[in-house]
Amino acid sequence: RDKHELEVDFKRFWEEFRSSNSEKEKETALNLTVDAFCRLLKQHASVAQLVTQAFVTEIEKLKISSKTRSLDIPKVLQFFSEINKGGFCPGSNLLAVVEFLVSGPTDKQSLLDSGIFCCLIHILNALLSPDEANQRRKITDSEESMLAGKDSVADVGPARRLEVEGSVVHIMKALAIHPSAAQSLIEDDSLMLLFQMVASGSVTVFSRYKEGLVSLHTIQLHRHAMQVTCLTLLYKC
Structure with a gap:
């Protein structure tokens, strides 16, 4: 996936993590956020700016x-x-x-x-x-x-x-x-x-x-x- 799609995913997963109420939803959203973060790193994306x-x-x-x-x-x-x-x-x-x-x-x-x-x-x-x-x-x-x-x-x-x-x-x-x-x-x-x-x-x-x-x-x-x-x-x- 290209850089833009990964950035969109990262922001979406972060928002889901932030807004989720249940611990299970938080855990799932956090895992997805970390996964997107790691994939961005591999593509040398500006994660810091995100x-x-x-x-x-x-x-x-x-x-x-x-x-x-x-x-x-x-x-x-x-x-x-x-x-x-x-x-x-x-x-x-x-x-x-x-x-x-x-x-x-x-x-x-x-x-x-x-x-x-x-x-x-x-x-x-x-x-x-x-x-x-x-x-x-x-x-x-x-x-x-x-x-x-x-x-x-x-x-x-x-x-x-x-x-x-x-x-x-x-x-x-x-x-x-x-x-x-x-x-x-x-x-x-x-x-x-x-x-x-x-x-x-x-x-x-x-x-x-x-x-x-x-x-x-x-x-x-x-x-x-x-x-x-x-x-x-x-x-x-």
Whole structure:
């Protein structure tokens, strides 16, 4: 079978794996997905790009499902943490595979072509969006430490959130050092969004931290955004 047919099969089997409810259906779909994956490898297909495209597609679905057509962080974190009835965590698996791909000798250009860098910038921007609950009161590091060990029924626990944020930042920095990283951001508002995150951190967030209105963790995330911006511009030259 040709490359296009195998790619279609891979995407279809992945969607079946993701949407199946029974463990038996999950197992069957997973086996078919792995089989298609292996056949693609034998044909030297860009499997890495297929994986990142699947990642981007899932995040776009979350955006479309929102009334504001923007990313809702609780839903994003839930996607990266939720375990389905079959005992699988598709979102977590996708994030782990993408992180593995950017850490190896994979051609980063194919990953950038999938639009994943833009996607990750929107995720980071959503993670940095002001939390209304924290706007109403001052946050101290001691309070954060107390909250770190508690999981809400409705929300993903702080420990898992830190893991997701760490993976997102790691992937972004690995992609940012590619010479085409900046070029991959010009098709939408991603580059402007990245600059806005840095500007917000410089002008607003750091001053609010001194007043005790922003957590140290938020400051650290803004610093990561600055580092991603610097890497993107530095390696462009």
